[in-house]
Amino acid sequence: MPHYNRYKSTYTKRHIEEKKKAKTNTINQYEDFIIKSTNESTGIVIETKYNEAIILFDNELIKAHLRKEINVPCNKIIFPGDVVTIKQNKLKEYYIENLIERKNLLSRIKKDSTKKDDIGIKNNIAANIDIAVIVVSAKEPPLHQKLIDRYLLILQENNMDFVICLNKADLKTNEDEKILDIYRKIKIPVIETSTVDCTGIEKLKDILRGKQAIFLGHSGVGKSSLTNLLIGTEKIKTSHTSKKSLKGRHTTTSSRYYIWDKNSSIIDTPGIRSLDVSNFNKNEIKEYFQEFKSLEGNCKYSNCLHYKEKIEDCIVKQALEKGIISKDRYYSYIRILEDIIKDEK
Ligand SMILES: Nc1nc2c(ncn2[C@@H]2O[C@H](COP(=O)(O)OP(=O)(O)OP(=O)(O)O)[C@@H](O)[C@H]2O)c(=O)[nH]1
Ligand SMILES: [Mg+2]
Ligand SMILES: [Zn+2]
Numbered sequence: 001m002p003h004y005n006r007y008k009s010t011y012t013k014r015h016i017e018e019k020k021k022a023k024t025n026t027i028n029q030y031e032d033f034i035i036k037s038t039n040e041s042t043g044i045v046i047e048t049k050y051n052e053a054i055i056l057f058d059n060e061l062i063k064a065h066l067r068k069e070i071n072v073p074c075n076k077i078i079f080p081g082d083v084v085t086i087k088q089n090k091l092k093e094y095y096i097e098n099l100i101e102r103k104n105l106l107s108r109i110k111k112d113s114t115k116k117d118d119i120g121i122k123n124n125i126a127a128n129i130d131i132a133v134i135v136v137s138a139k140e141p142p143l144h145q146k147l148i149d150r151y152l153l154i155l156q157e158n159n160m161d162f163v164i165c166l167n168k169a170d171l172k173t174n175e176d177e178k179i180l181d182i183y184r185k186i187k188i189p190v191i192e193t194s195t196v197d198c199t200g201i202e203k204l205k206d207i208l209r210g211k212q213a214i215f216l217g218h219s220g221v222g223k224s225s226l227t228n229l230l231i232g233t234e235k236i237k238t239s240h241t242s243k244k245s246l247k248g249r250h251t252t253t254s255s256r257y258y259i260w261d262k263n264s265s266i267i268d269t270p271g272i273r274s275l276d277v278s279n280f281n282k283n284e285i286k287e288y289f290q291e292f293k294s295l296e297g298n299c300k301y302s303n304c305l306h307y308k309e310k311i312e313d314c315i316v317k318q319a320l321e322k323g324i325i326s327k328d329r330y331y332s333y334i335r336i337l338e339d340i341i342k343d344e345k
Helices: 003-033 145-157 174-185 201-208 223-231 315-321 327-344
Strands: 042-048 053-057 060-066 083-088 094-100 105-110 121-127 131-137 161-167 190-192 212-216 256-261 264-268
Touching: 042 060, 053 083, 053 094, 060 083, 105 145, 131 145, 131 201, 145 161, 145 174, 145 327, 161 174, 161 223, 174 190, 174 327, 190 201, 201 223, 212 223, 223 256, 223 264, 315 327
Parallel strands: 060 094, 131 161, 131 212, 161 190, 212 264
Antiparallel strands: 042 053, 042 083, 042 256, 053 060, 083 094, 105 121, 256 264
């Protein structure tokens, strides 16, 4: 074997081994990064960036890096709402030593819409959520069911409590009222708010008090305006929806945690364009349409998708025909199902 080749092969071997070692080290370090509990005083993660996080520690906002052995971007492993232990190095800089085990972690699949076959990556949003508020708005942008039904899947899968909040109630139409009624009928909590005339703000506070909550929804629905009202200042930038498209301008660019009352916090998040649920299994989604499950009786086949099965074999289709379940919810289910089936092919 010529000399350079021998060199190359040992080099490659060593290189691969080092890479492997680095990978297992990262995993191990990451594993002991998470601890069950601690007696030390802890901080709460307010916002994360690539190489540092803003932490509320000892009643002060501090900037902290990850413990130096952990070679992962900060915003890839900790999220607003996380609880961490903080230490100081010799230079008196703060660093995050450990992450306290989470109650839950809210994530969604993010796909690159410019790439045709992109399978998407898991995008974590926030941790330790007690209640999620799905914020929608009347008129600007107009109220649609699509995002609500998709969020309901994700939140139920994560076992999180939720409430639908129709903001801009000052602009509400009869059409909006009909959509909200669909959810009221299936016992999903719905509240109406307006940051213009303060309708429903006290009610919203009553629901969120004592909890760690998060606002989710399209851009321009008023998540930051609601957050400003909760915290009682005009601290967060908000922006008009585009006159032409009635869509928001994606004013908020990163998620951030705010304390607005004793033990009560809210995470304001950037508006999203759409919500991908293609990671769900096609047999799984019907479980999260609770009105299908609460029907009396059973479909002939236990794996019935309530889709192309015959009406005489399917109690969901029968209930649809009788008007017991909402057409809009049923077709919303079918659209999600068809998206998943298309993706599976
Ligand atoms: N009429 C009316 N307008 C509102 C209400 N709440 C917010 N707005 C307006 O809606 C626009 C968008 O509000 P934002 O709070 O920036 O919306 P956002 O959901 O935070 O948007 P992103 O940060 O882009 O996700 C602003 O011009 C607000 O003044 C409301 O209750 N009624
Ligand atoms: Mg905002
Ligand atoms: Zn069926």
